[in-house]
Structure formats: C-alpha cells, structure tokens
Amino acid sequence: FKPMLLTIITFLIVLSVLVFVHELGHFLAARRFGAAADEFGLGFPPRLFGFYKSTSGKWKWKWGRGEVHDAADTVYS
Numbered sequence: 001f002k003p004m005l006l007t008i009i010t011f012l013i014v015l016s017v018l019v020f021v022h023e024l025g026h027f028l029a030a031r032r033f034g035a036a037a038d039e040f041g042l043g044f045p046p047r048l049f050g051f052y053k054s055t056s057g058k059w060k061w062k063w064g065r066g067e068v069h070d071a072a073d074t075v076y077s
Helices: 002-032
Strands: 049-052 061-064
Touching: none
Parallel strands: none
Antiparallel strands: 049 061
16 A cells, blocks of 8 residues: 555656646746746646735735736746
8 A cells, every 4th residue: 555655646746847847838938939927827726825026026925816916927826
C-alpha cells in the first residue's frame, strides 16, 4: 500500500510541475507578443487566493473569488 501511495504522490507532483511550466510558457509568450493577461493561475476556479500589484504600486493579497478592480497588471493565483 505504501509504495502505491508514494507513486501517486510522485505522479501528482511531477504532473503539477509540468502543467506549471506549460502554462508559464503560454503566459510568457503572450507577454512577449504584447497580449494582456488578466490572471495567471493554477488549479481549478474559483480562486482560493492570489496576489497582484495595485495601481498605487503596492503588492496586495486577494482571498477568495471576486473581481480585482485595482490591479495594475496580472493577478497571480
């Protein structure tokens, strides 16, 4: 039972890293070509938490779902 559990956990970690790198590639390519990215997130909606730079230049946390109205750029969640 323990080797199977370790295999499942390892698979989920490797898959998470692959998905992150894949999505980061999309994000960086969009930025390079001038496309706006409102949010860069991992996981399924709704957002649990995120952070962003506000229009005043301060970094802020956003907990839970809902619109972010004072984001200067991308919300990372």
